[in-house]
Structure formats: structure tokens, C-alpha cells
Amino acid sequence: MKAAVLHKIKDLRVEEVDTPEIGDDDVLVKVRAAGICGSDIPRVMIYGTYRFPLIPGHEFAGEIVKKGKNVRNLKGDEKVTVVPLIPCGNCKFCYTGEYAQCPNYDYIGSRSNGGFAQYTRVPVSNIIPLPENVDYESASFTEPVAVALHGIRRAGIQVGDTVAIFGVGPIGIILAQWARILGASKIFLVDIIEEKLKVARDYGFSECINAKNEDPVKKIKENTDGGVELSIESAGSPKAFVQSIEVPKAFGKVVFLGNIQGDVTFPEKVVSSILRRQLTIYGTWNSNFAPAFKDDWRLSLHFMGIGALKVTPLITHRFKIEQANEAFDLMWNKKEFFNKVMFVF
Numbered sequence: 021m022k023a024a025v026l027h028k029i030k031d032l033r034v035e036e037v038d039t040p041e042i043g044d045d046d047v048l049v050k051v052r053a054a055g056i057c058g059s060d061i062p063r064v065m066i067y068g069t070y071r072f073p074l075i076p077g078h079e080f081a082g083e084i085v086k087k088g089k090n091v092r093n094l095k096g097d098e099k100v101t102v103v104p105l106i107p108c109g110n111c112k113f114c115y116t117g118e119y120a121q122c123p124n125y126d127y128i129g130s131r132s133n134g135g136f137a138q139y140t141r142v143p144v145s146n147i148i149p150l151p152e153n154v155d156y157e158s159a160s161f162t163e164p165v166a167v168a169l170h171g172i173r174r175a176g177i178q179v180g181d182t183v184a185i186f187g188v189g190p191i192g193i194i195l196a197q198w199a200r201i202l203g204a205s206k207i208f209l210v211d212i213i214e215e216k217l218k219v220a221r222d223y224g225f226s227e228c229i230n231a232k233n234e235d236p237v238k239k240i241k242e243n244t245d246g247g248v249e250l251s252i253e254s255a256g257s258p259k260a261f262v263q264s265i266e267v268p269k270a271f272g273k274v275v276f277l278g279n280i281q282g283d284v285t286f287p288e289k290v291v292s293s294i295l296r297r298q299l300t301i302y303g304t305w306n307s308n309f310a311p312a313f314k315d316d317w318r319l320s321l322h323f324m325g326i327g328a329l330k331v332t333p334l335i336t337h338r339f340k341i342e343q344a345n346e347a348f349d350l351m352w353n354k355k356e357f358f359n360k361v362m363f364v365f
């Protein structure tokens with residue numbers, strides 16, 4: 021089969037490799053769509069994967085073409101999406117369904133071979149069949165959609181709440197759609213790239229602020245009752261971390277979701293106002309997929325299936341796997357505007 025294999029940092033090669041063997045509790049998934057996550061860029065270009073050689077890719081969907089002999093709950097030809105986190109199943113966090121805290125996890129696309137390949141081996145417990153109306157490209161977004169939902173559910177939204185979202189990449193737009201689904205009355209989207217704000221406007225979000233041209237804190241406070249109920253940092257920018265703390269009103273909530281890039285300095289005035297406003301700050305990590313524990317994955321698929329949450333307008337580039345280096349080059353060197361870049365098979 022064809023795969024994009026990372027041999028060392030910045031050395032991604034498209035090559036012919038053996039189609040993976042599967043174990044008794046695995047299925048073989050024929051990949052149909054695989055998104056390049058923002059985290060794949062530093063993974064391939066800066067830090068490397070957990071081991072080499074390795075096939076990256078953790079946001080993908082496809083069809084089952086083969087199943088192991090212990091797999092009884094599936095026919096073996098289902099359309100599926102794949103949860104990349106493989107918990108150990110045998111620690112205090114796994115016992116309570118808090119897989120994201122498992123210290124001995126495996127991860128498809130960073131520790132084990134992932135979805136930038138024609139086929140990949142997946143443990144059956146990491147397979148989620150797609151509802152009727154979810155196509156492969158949409159389903160390849162289930163991971164970021166679930167991550168966004170998890171972050172929002174950490175803090176919670178009440179009907180009528182006002183929400184500010186910093187960072188309007190795919191995750192920001194998905195967060196805004198969740199906020200709308202959950203009943204937010206006003207949703208402010210903040211970014212410094214005009215094309216991203218245009219995508220937000222196309223989605224029907226009218227309160228878009230370009231932080232290059234105007235002060236988002238001032239603008240948001242002027243257009244609300246002194247601040248928002250919920251603010252979410254999804255840009256990973258040190259500046260946005262500070263601003264996300266500045267915009268909530270008294271007793272407001274802040275969710276830190278973006279992968280921070282660089283140290284953050286919080287001015288004394290801002291920290292003091294956290295106390296005065298009695299804010300609550302939430303960290304969020306990954307998503308839940310244990311069916312009995314606030315499962316973010318099946319709920320994400322449900323809302324995509326009924327058309328309430330749309331992700332395909334976020335796709336700006338579709339590449340064949342043979343063009344893997346072209347795709348990474350585009351994102352790494354920011355050659356042109358992109359949102360979600362994906363491989364289609």
C-alpha cells in the first residue's frame with residue numbers, strides 16, 4: 021500500500037509499504053479521508069513522532085475491509101471513524117472512563133501508525149460506525165469536533181449566554197457552531213487573519229473582530245453587558261490567552277483549549293481582575309469516548325448527521341497521499357491561505 025512515512029524530523033517519504041497485519045481484536049480500515057491536524061505540522065517538522073519510522077495521521081475515516089476473529093459486534097464492512105487514543109484499560113483513569121488521563125496510552129498517528137496511508141490497523145474498541153448522513157470527509161473531523169465539544173462541556177453554556185472565541189481556525193469555527201447549538205445569544209470570533217474571519221461570516225457569525233485592526237477586549241465589552249459569560253482561547257497565542265481572561269464579566273468562565281506557543285505574561289492588573297471578577301478557568305484536554313461517560317464522539321457524529329454542525333466548508337485543500345510533502349510544505353511555509361487540509365483516497 022502507499023503511505024506517507026516519517027523517517028526523521030522533516031523527512032516524510034511517500035512509499036510502498038506492507039499493508040498492516042491485524043490481530044484478533046483489530047480491524048483493517050481502508051482510509052478514505054484523513055485531515056492534517058494543526059498538531060501534525062510541529063510533529064512532522066519540529067518534534068518528530070514518538071518513534072521512527074512512523075505513519076502520522078490521527079483524524080481520519082474510512083471503511084472496514086477486514087476484521088479479526090474476536091470482533092463480533094461489527095459486520096466487517098462498516099463506514100467508520102477512528103478514535104486515535106488507545107488507553108491502557110488497566111489504570112485508575114481507564115477504570116473511570118477518563119482515558120485522556122491514562123499515563124500508559126498508545127496513540128494512532130504519533131506512537132502507532134496512523135491514517136496517512138491507504139490502510140491502517142485499528143483496535144475494534146477505537147472504531148465508531150458513522151450515522152447515515154455523515155460522509156467520510158465530515159467524519160474525518162470527528163476528533164476536532166469532539167475536542168471542541170469536550171472543551172465547551174468542561175465549562176458549560178446556558179441558553180442566552182454570550183461567548184467569545186479567540187482563534188478562528190477549524191477548531192474556532194467548530195466551537196462557535198457548538199456554542200450556537202447550545203443556545204448562545206451572541207458569539208464573538210476573534211482572529212488576526214481576515215480570510216479566517218470571512219469563513220466565520222460565511223457560516224453566519226456576524227460578530228467577527230480582527231484583532232489587528234481593533235481591540236477585541238474593548239469591542240466585546242462595549243457590545244455586551246460588560247463582558248461575556250464564557251470565553252474560549254483556541255488560538256494558542258500568548259496575546260489571546262491574556263485577552264481571553266480580560267473579556268468575561270463577573271463570575272464568568274474561561275476555557276484554555278489552544279496549544280500554547282510561547283510563554284505568556286499576565287499583567288498584574290489582569291491577574292488582580294481574575295480575583296475581583298471571581299472567574300473560573302478551565303483547562304481541557306482531548307475528548308471522551310467511553311460510551312457511558314459523556315461521550316463526545318457519538319454526540320459529535322449525531323450533530324453532524326442531522327446537519328446542525330457543518331465541517332466540509334472548512335476544507336480548503338484536498339491532496340492525494342502522493343502529494344504529502346506538497347501538503348506539508350503549504351502549511352509549514354504558509355504558502356497560501358488554508359483552513360483544513362486533507363488527504364482523500
Ligand SMILES: [Zn+2]
Pocket residue numbers: 057058059078079163164
Ligand atoms: Zn488533531
Ligand SMILES: [Zn+2]
Pocket residue numbers: 107108109110111112113114122123124125
Ligand atoms: Zn490507563
